[in-house]
Amino acid sequence: MTFEGGRPGSVEVHADYTFVYPVVKPGGDEVARTIVRRRLTTVLYDPARYRVTTGKLALLRFDSRFGNTACEVYDGLLHPRFDSDPSAPHTAGELVDPYERRTWPDQEEGCPALSRT
Secondary structure, eight states, X not given: OEEEEOXXXXXXXXXXXXXXXXXXXXXXXXXXEEEEEEEEEEEEEOTXXXXXXXXXXXXXXXXXXXXXXXXXXOSSSOOBOOTTOSSOOOEEEEEEOTTOOSSOOOOSSSEEEESOO
């Protein structure tokens, strides 16, 4: 987490976290990982300058990137790929390291191909 001055009378708070979800295949003991990276920018406004609710953050931006999940399914759930699955989720583009912190992976079309899970 970091923070910096935003518009006059405000402070922006940036959070960038990677969550790793271990999942077990139903009916078995095979384990896979789904990786979710989330970026969030919130802002604290000076109540002397802005009409705000004291103690509340305002959301400026929210981004997510997902790895090892079926990207074409939009039901709010993660659908991990297991090595024993005959049909893996579609992957496209260059290999992406989901634990790389210096860049934000491009995920416009399909699922990225992960270099490791």
